[in-house]
Amino acid sequence: MSLSGAPLVVVGAGVAGLSVALAAAPRRVLLLSRGHGGLDGSSALAQGGIAAALGPDDSPALHAADTLAAGAHHNAREAVHLLTAQAPAAIAWLARQGVPFDREHGGWALGREGGHGHARILHAGGDASGRALVLALAAAVRRAGHVEWREGVEVEALLLRDGHVAGVRVRADDGTDALVEASAVVLASGGLGALFAATTNPATVDGAGLALALAAGARARDIEFVQFHPTALAADETACRLPLVTEALRGAGAVLRDRDGRPLMRGVHPQGDLAPRDIVSRRVWQARHTGAGAFLHAQHLGDGFAAQFPTVFAACMAHGIDPRREPIPVTPAAHFHMGGVAVDLDGRSSLPGLYAVGEVACSGVHGANRLASNSLLEGVVFGRRVGARLGAALPSAPARGPWREVARAPAAAPAALARLRRLFWESAGPLRDGAGLRAALAQLRDDEELRASWQGALAGELLTAALARTASLGAHFRCDADDMRAATA
Ligand SMILES: Cc1cc2nc3c(=O)[nH]c(=O)nc-3n(C[C@H](O)[C@H](O)[C@H](O)COP(=O)(O)OP(=O)(O)OC[C@H]3O[C@@H](n4cnc5c(N)ncnc54)[C@H](O)[C@@H]3O)c2cc1C
Incomplete structure (x- = not known):
């Protein structure tokens, strides 16, 4: 296989993946998604809206201050300032793509949500904001000549060459496999809520992309931080x-x-x-x-x-x-994953050629807890940035060595997955403690089926990270934190 002319491969067609694909023009993009029309991920379910400091007394600095407070100041400050500074331009871009934001008194209608000091939430179609965003971006992608969109496919493996991620293996709905070369691979595969028994996320948002990145040796960050909706x-x-x-x-x-x-x-x-x-x-x-x-x-x-x-x-x-x-x-x-594949401000992971954006990524922008309506914004701001960077210049010269495939472990069978979701919910849900986390890890180790599955491996990583973070912070709550302090005083 030769990499010359290979497309930029984007895995996932929620707001993040669609934004990357559009912004990468004129570079050739191959967009891959499990579902159809971009409607199978969390993006299409978002009700509240998207945040931007557009009101008369508001500013990106005030938006940043609210984001940092919500994130318990565990956030990466540079990422936060970039997010809030770019928010007004992101809204203008979305409007140009055809997103029908609700209006009042001749301007945008701005709502207020918990944690926001100002009215700065734009919505579309009332409580159907995410769907409106996805429909407009998906239509723009269909019109764009540089994007080929392959729907109904599962990315099961990354292909590496000389330590560079340079392709993927995909399985189509009909069970056929195909190897696809890539100039670079961008994961935009969403969060991992579906691994919990109780979740607002759809079944497709199960951490598959994160599992793949970890299997290939990419570094993760803050994966113990999961936001629970009450x-x-x-x-x-x-x-x-x-x-x-x-x-x-x-x-x-x-x-x-x-x-x-x-x-x-x-x-x-x-x-x-x-x-x-x-x-x-x-x-x-x-x-x-x-x-x-x-x-x-x-x-x-x-x-x-x-x-x-x-x-x-x-x-x-x-x-x-x-x-x-x-x-x-x-x-x-389980509602939103703050942690994910560790990336810099340009979406670069620790593995050359592998990028991540949207909920699967962790730039540190959300800290220990996400401020409401900042995640659609993250997908658009960082999606456009990563797409534009990769559209303008490829990450490195094509690698030439032999190909190596890194696949994630097999998927858990339905009964085993149901066991895992229950175990995960009880041990790593809104209330955690050391004994419960240790017991869950032991149960995972003793369960042959789960141990051999990629979902079991990913759950083990999260449980281990939650066990290691002994103090409560943001959405990670350890009910044994006071006992531990007393015991070690
Ligand atoms: C009910 C609900 C309400 C929300 N409300 C809001 C809100 O009001 N405001 C806000 O800012 N945020 C909200 N959020 C959070 C927000 O919707 C998500 O964080 C965001 O949309 C994630 O976008 P994404 O593009 O990263 O991933 P997603 O939109 O989840 O898309 C993931 C994509 O990856 C694909 N995929 C995954 N794995 C593979 C694979 N192995 N192979 C091929 N394709 C794959 C899927 O098919 C899908 O296309 C809400 C979330 C939920 C669940």
Whole structure:
């Protein structure tokens, strides 16, 4: 195989992968995705919107300050400042690609979300922002002459030559395999929420790209940091993806209560039901584990519920719950992965020729906890940057040695995967402790099927990182942290 003229290969067609593909023009791009139309990842499910300092009293510096506070100052400051400084230009670019952002009073409609000191959240189609972004970017990719998009394929292996990542092996829906040369490979394969029993992420967001990068020897960063959303619909916990019950409902006066009607957040935090996500998640987790139960009461919205929250209303009704008349059972759920493949500001991983962008990557921009509506922004800002850099100049001269394939381990069978998701949720969920993490690692080691799977290997990496971080920070909460301090004092 010769690398001359090989395309830039982009794995994943959420906001991050689509942005890379568009920005790399005129370089030839081969875009690979499991699903179709870019709609199978988390991007299309995003409800809240995308953040940018566009309001009259706002600035990228204020947006950066809020991002750092949310991230418990564990963030990489340079990445944060780049993100917030580039946000207004990213919005203008998205509008040029045809994203129909909602408008009011002749300008963008700017909403406010938890953790943001100013109104700076743009949305499109009300609570269908992510879908609007994906549809516009996917249409722009289909029009672009430089991108070939192969859908319904699974990237199963990286091909290396002289230590450079220079291709991938893909399996198509019909079971056929193909080797594809690449001038460079960009992973834009999303997070890993689907490895947890309770998650808001779709089944395709399972950490496969991260597992592949780790198998090839790329360095990971901060993989113990997972954000849990406090309120997913708990109607059918065997389902792979739980519908999100948006925070905006609590903003509109809905209250979390146990099954006897006692308010769950009273006396827990001065902001009550609107306390930061990690605090509410832990309270809901505890209430469910003690048997008290957790329910969101939004009956006061009455018939206005359907008009104000159409997505949540439809999800509740589909599960036989009428939120106008009865409380909504809720559970915390894995929502966003702050950690991932360690990259610099240009998406470069520690492996030559391998890049990562979007949720699979960790530039350190989110620190220990992501600020709401910053992840679509991350995909667009860093996606455009990485695409433009690789479009302008290839990473290095083509390698010439023999090819070496690095595949991830086989996938776990459905029953083993279900065991892993339950184990992962109980041990590495919103509340963690050393004993639980050690027991989970031992269970993984003793489970032959899981031990041999790539999902088991990835879960083992995360459990090990969570065990090593003995103090609580951001979304990583160790309930044994005080005991440990006392024991080592
Ligand atoms: C319910 C929900 C609501 C959210 N709301 C918001 C919000 O309001 N604002 C915000 O900023 N963020 C929000 N987020 C987070 C945000 O949506 C994601 O972090 C972001 O969209 C991730 O984009 P991505 O392009 O990195 O990955 P994704 O959009 O998840 O795309 C991953 C892509 O990778 C492909 N892929 C994966 N593995 C392989 C493989 N091995 N081979 C081939 N293809 C592969 C998939 O097919 C898919 O195309 C929300 C997330 C969820 C789940």
